[in-house]
Amino acid sequence: MQENALETARAVARPSREAMLQRHPSVSTFWNQNSDMFAQAWAEWEMTADAGAPTLESALYDEKLRSAVDAAWSDPTKEGAVRDLWKEVFPGVYKTQFFDPEKLQTLRAYLDAAAKADIPLRPPYGISLNRGGAMLDTRSEGYLAAPGFQEFYTGLMDRYMRPVSRMLFPDVIGYDTQTFGFSIQWQADADTSLRAHTDASSVTLNINLNLLGEDFSGSGVRFFDHATRQVSELFFEPGTALIHHGTVPHESMPITQGERSNFVLWLYGENGQIPPRNAAPKAVSAAERWMLPTAKSDGFAPF
Ligand SMILES: O=C(O)CCC(=O)C(=O)O
Numbered sequence: 072m073q074e075n076a077l078e079t080a081r082a083v084a085r086p087s088r089e090a091m092l093q094r095h096p097s098v099s100t101f102w103n104q105n106s107d108m109f110a111q112a113w114a115e116w117e118m119t120a121d122a123g124a125p126t127l128e129s130a131l132y133d134e135k136l137r138s139a140v141d142a143a144w145s146d147p148t149k150e151g152a153v154r155d156l157w158k159e160v161f162p163g164v165y166k167t168q169f170f171d172p173e174k175l176q177t178l179r180a181y182l183d184a185a186a187k188a189d190i191p192l193r194p195p196y197g198i199s200l201n202r203g204g205a206m207l208d209t210r211s212e213g214y215l216a217a218p219g220f221q222e223f224y225t226g227l228m229d230r231y232m233r234p235v236s237r238m239l240f241p242d243v244i245g246y247d248t249q250t251f252g253f254s255i256q257w258q259a260d261a262d263t264s265l266r267a268h269t270d271a272s273s274v275t276l277n278i279n280l281n282l283l284g285e286d287f288s289g290s291g292v293r294f295f296d297h298a299t300r301q302v303s304e305l306f307f308e309p310g311t312a313l314i315h316h317g318t319v320p321h322e323s324m325p326i327t328q329g330e331r332s333n334f335v336l337w338l339y340g341e342n343g344q345i346p347p348r349n350a351a352p353k354a355v356s357a358a359e360r361w362m363l364p365t366a367k368s369d370g371f372a373p374f
Pocket residue numbers: 197255265270277292321322323333335
């Protein structure tokens with residue numbers, strides 16, 4: 072174990088923005104060679120009293136969702152109460168109140184403190200570079216490795232996202248063992264939009280982290296339905312989430328004022344597999360939906 076990894080991480084020379092944008096091989100080398108030291112630095116950061124990182128607790132979840140999820144884990148035949156909290160707001164897109172907007176300040180304060188920790192953290196570059204975001208999953212180079220955050224993230228994926236996905240989208244069962252996630256921040260004067268695309272996921276859960284009164288203009292997500300040719304722009308209120316198959320095309324519309332912060336979370340199968348088109352949904356019992364997969368992380372990261 073490294074002595075004072077936090078100081079070492081803060082002092083390390085970072086790749087240039089140009090090198091990152093060009094996906095220069097030296098950038099990958101930088102993250103890989105330093106990954107243990109950065110993980111240690113995040114652990115030290117979280118332990119130091121001046122880090123200002125609050126503890127992430129289950130109280131963050133909306134009370135109705137949390138009690139229904141807890142009840143379903145105790146008795147999976149009660150899962151219907153979780154299902155009833157999701158409303159289909161567009162063909163194949165469901166919405167719920169996911170986090171308690173009154174409690175989101177804790178998570179946002181944590182993420183702000185992490186951004187200021189001065190430990191190298193990699194922003195997500197999928198089909199665009201989002202400067203304000205961070206990679207969240209252990210499989211990603213330069214991810215947010217703080218142990219308290221990782222415990223929270225793992226709970227979110229295992230206790231909430233996977234069983235909900237299995238209930239709403241039964242075809243994803245068997246294509247849901249692997250987790251991936253990143254945070255994004257749209258700012259009126261920086262990154263503002265994202266062209267129409269599909270995600271390389273079986274399921275995407277997109278959770279808004281804006282605080283009450285933290286208003287923004289624009290920044291809806293437009294969804295496209297193949298079958299009906301319907302196009303709708305959906306909007307986030309603080310703490311609400313949308314969940315959909317990764318194959319549903321969507322587009323982030325320009326933000327014209329303020330900021331919007333979201334977690335974008337993915338499930339997929341080993342080696343990035345997603346369900347085949349028109350796959351017959353597997354008939355599984357409620358107990359099998361409320362279960363942790365035995366497969367470990369395969370380390371594959373789409374970006
Ligand atoms: O703007 C959003 O919330 C959606 C972002 C998105 O679709 C993506 O990052 O893949």
